[in-house]
Amino acid sequence: MPNKKIPFSGFSSVAIHSGHDKDPNYAHLTPIYASSTYVFDEAEQGMRRFTGEEKGYIYGRWGNPTITEAEEKIAALESYGIADKHGNAIELKAILHASGMAAISTMLIGTLKAGDKILSHYSLYGGTQQLLETVLPPLGIEVIIVDLRDLNAAANALQADDKIKMLYLETPANPTIQCVDIDELTILAKAYNLIVAVDNTFATPYLQQPFQFGVDYIIHSTTKFLNGHGTAIGGVLIGKDVAHMNGHMTKLHRLLGGNSNPFDAYLLTQGMKTLEVRMERHCHNAMEIAGFLEQHRAIKKVNYLGLPSHPDFNTAAKQMKHPGAMLSFEMAGGLDAAKKFIDKLQMCIRAVSLGTCDTLLCHPASMTHFSVPKEKREQYGITDGLIRMSVGIENVQDIIMDLDSSLSPS
Numbered sequence: 380m381p382n383k384k385i386p387f388s389g390f391s392s393v394a395i396h397s398g399h400d401k402d403p404n405y406a407h408l409t410p411i412y413a414s415s416t417y418v419f420d421e422a423e424q425g426m427r428r429f430t431g432e433e434k435g436y437i438y439g440r441w442g443n444p445t446i447t448e449a450e451e452k453i454a455a456l457e458s459y460g461i462a463d464k465h466g467n468a469i470e471l472k473a474i475l476h477a478s479g480m481a482a483i484s485t486m487l488i489g490t491l492k493a494g495d496k497i498l499s500h501y502s503l504y505g506g507t508q509q510l511l512e513t514v515l516p517p518l519g520i521e522v523i524i525v526d527l528r529d530l531n532a533a534a535n536a537l538q539a540d541d542k543i544k545m546l547y548l549e550t551p552a553n554p555t556i557q558c559v560d561i562d563e564l565t566i567l568a569k570a571y572n573l574i575v576a577v578d579n580t581f582a583t584p585y586l587q588q589p590f591q592f593g594v595d596y597i598i599h600s601t602t603k604f605l606n607g608h609g610t611a612i613g614g615v616l617i618g619k620d621v622a623h624m625n626g627h628m629t630k631l632h633r634l635l636g637g638n639s640n641p642f643d644a645y646l647l648t649q650g651m652k653t654l655e656v657r658m659e660r661h662c663h664n665a666m667e668i669a670g671f672l673e674q675h676r677a678i679k680k681v682n683y684l685g686l687p688s689h690p691d692f693n694t695a696a697k698q699m700k701h702p703g704a705m706l707s708f709e710m711a712g713g714l715d716a717a718k719k720f721i722d723k724l725q726m727c728i729r730a731v732s733l734g735t736c737d738t739l740l741c742h743p744a745s746m747t748h749f750s751v752p753k754e755k756r757e758q759y760g761i762t763d764g765l766i767r768m769s770v771g772i773e774n775v776q777d778i779i780m781d782l783d784s785s786l787s788p789s
């Protein structure tokens with residue numbers, strides 16, 4: 380039985396062993412505890428559990444052993460190799476949610492109040508953008524959008540408005556794969572006492588660890604690379620103020636009811652064990668494919684953080700281990716060419732979402748961003764001919780062959 384307290388020297392060892400407690404029935408893997416409630420030996424024990432005097436599960440919305448393992452594993456991965464100013468390993472608390480959106484909602488509701496404002500970047504996941512722009516304003520919370528790649532613009536926005544209480548980042552971001560500088564922006568935000576939250580979905584803790592730069596919260600849609608196989612929707616909120624996470628945030632999470640479930644948590648736990656090997660292969664494939672697409676005459680532009688032509692190449696190199704598995708490209712022939720290309724694919728999959736073993740392609744203008752007015756989305760670089768690609772871990776020559784034959788004019 381591996382001791383989870385051993386300071387593992389490698390990311391995969393942490394991914395495989397952390398969070399796992401010996402099962403009382405000696406099952407190798409923590410089983411799916413499909414139980415909505417938990418038994419008390421006597422009334423007194425129930426009371427002790429409710430007061431927190433005795434550790435133990437009470438009710439499924441409040442916690443579950445299969446979910447706990449996934450939460451502890453994610454916290455271990457996001458804290459891997461990071462020490463505090465005294466040289467001690469940082470401690471984090473993760474709360475698993477039913478979806479990435481549920482995790483973002485808990486974080487926002489748990490940290491902001493009417494009158495507060497959020498500063499964010501214009502390139503964000505469509506759902507997050509809608510949440511910020513349509514759900515929060517009636518609650519009295521506003522979002523201010525600037526190009527956060529421009530530090531002066533961020534500084535000016537902060538100077539102009541003392542109601543800004545949170546900096547919300549997503550990097551790399553959907554679907555033009557833009558990157559913002561977590562380190563510089565966090566230094567700036569902390570000078571104004573802001574809470575800093577980062578959506579780390581595209582990068583995963585293997586490629587990027589925002590807690591290293593002093594952010595307060597990380598969110599993931601675990602649906603993506605952390606699960607890795609496209610088998611479950613999920614999300615996680617991770618915080619570095621463990622007492623606050625165990626107190627206020629846990630209470631809120633239980634009351635809002637965006638809890639995960641044991642089956643999805645089990646799938647996530649198994650998926651995370653291979654994160655390092657999958658990400659290495661994803662990124663290797665993405666680099667090869669970006670190079671192939673960049674020289675193809677049917678392609679006008681490739682957005683990949685590993686190409687020096689990407690405007691955020693240096694920012695990505697500064698804060699990410701590799702440039703990731705997400706890329707997008709613009710077809711020279713616009714909308715018609717994009718549709719024809721997508722329809723011709725034989726092996727790669729036509730679908731939204733990302734981070735699965737298989738390669739997924741989508742057409743943002745008609746799918747993820749269909750509700751955004753054309754003028755606005757084009758301003759964001761989401762043109763009619765743009766295709767987004769989540770590069771899978773198939774043999775890269777097969778992906779290239781499928782792309783090549785689908786790009787041919789015949």
Ligand SMILES: Cc1ncc(COP(=O)(O)O)c(C=O)c1O
Nearest residue numbers: 478479480504578580600602613
């Ligand atoms: C970057 C990012 N954040 C959050 C979400 C929302 O996650 P979920 O679909 O799990 O709610 C998504 C979904 O695609 C995403 O891409």
